[in-house]
Amino acid sequence: MSSTTDKIKGTANQAMGNMKQAAGKATDSAKLQAEGKGQEMKGHAQKAMGEAKDAVKHGADKVAEEANRKL
DSSP states (O other): OOHHHHHHHHHHHHHHHHHHHHHHHHTTOHHHHHHHHHHHHHHHHHHHHHHHHHHHHHHHHHHHHHHHHHO
């Protein structure tokens, strides 16, 4: 998966998780609240993965750029 895809899916999971938590609070459903919190945390992890992929790519690009300068 690309970094952009990870970030988009992460944002969607965070939003859905927040909605589930709100629905769980409104219906007094601890199960739905817990599912929502889990989905929100999954979204945070997906976004972090996307950011990490961007950082690695940026680092690799800098190394390649420096190597090309030395040639």
